[in-house]
Amino acid sequence: MLVAVTDHAVERFRQRVAGTLDARPEIVARVTRAVEAGRVGEEPPPGAIGARGSLYVRDLVDRSLVFVCRRDGAELVVVTLWEQEGGVVPPRVPRRFTDVLKRDDERRRDEG
Numbered sequence: 001m002l003v004a005v006t007d008h009a010v011e012r013f014r015q016r017v018a019g020t021l022d023a024r025p026e027i028v029a030r031v032t033r034a035v036e037a038g039r040v041g042e043e044p045p046p047g048a049i050g051a052r053g054s055l056y057v058r059d060l061v062d063r064s065l066v067f068v069c070r071r072d073g074a075e076l077v078v079v080t081l082w083e084q085e086g087g088v089v090p091p092r093v094p095r096r097f098t099d100v101l102k103r104d105d106e107r108r109r110d111e112g
Contacts, residue, residue, distance in 0.1 A: 001035065002075040003028045009067070009078045016083060017062070027078055031067050034060050035076070040069075045084040056082075 005027045013023045020026050034040065039058040044050035045066045055076070059065040066082040 001032070003031050003078065004072075004075055005078045006080070009080050012081050016065070016081070027067070030059055030061060031057050031069070031076065031078055034058060034067070045082055047084075048082050054079075 005024050009027060010023045013027055014020070017023075017026075034057045037060055039060065041056055041058075042054070044054070044056055048056075048066075048068075051068075053070060055069045055071065057067040057069055057076075057078075059067065064084045066084055067078050068080045068082055070077050070079055
């Protein structure tokens with residue numbers, strides 16, 4: 001299976017996972033291993049707004065990290081990632097910051 005990663009997903013990964021030099025290949029490797037281990041589903045993590053056709057791949061290394069993907073033919077495209085609340089550790093980026101971004105996105109949609 002081919003795995004592609006958007007720039008947005010790379011930035012979100014860099015914000016949350018310290019110590020990586022090149023995020024894109026690390027994301028590809030993590031998603032590939034998680035898919036091979038069967039950690040993929042269509043149910044969004046709690047608190048996430050599920051988009052039709054999205055696949056959610058739960059990381060093997062960091063179990064609170066969920067990669068949000070879409071299929072594009074034979075390719076799996078990682079579009080963003082999500083930190084699941086209520087895990088072993090709290091999210092590295094508090095929900096209040098991501099909620100502000102959601103409101104900004106909604107405002108732009110209303111204006112556009």
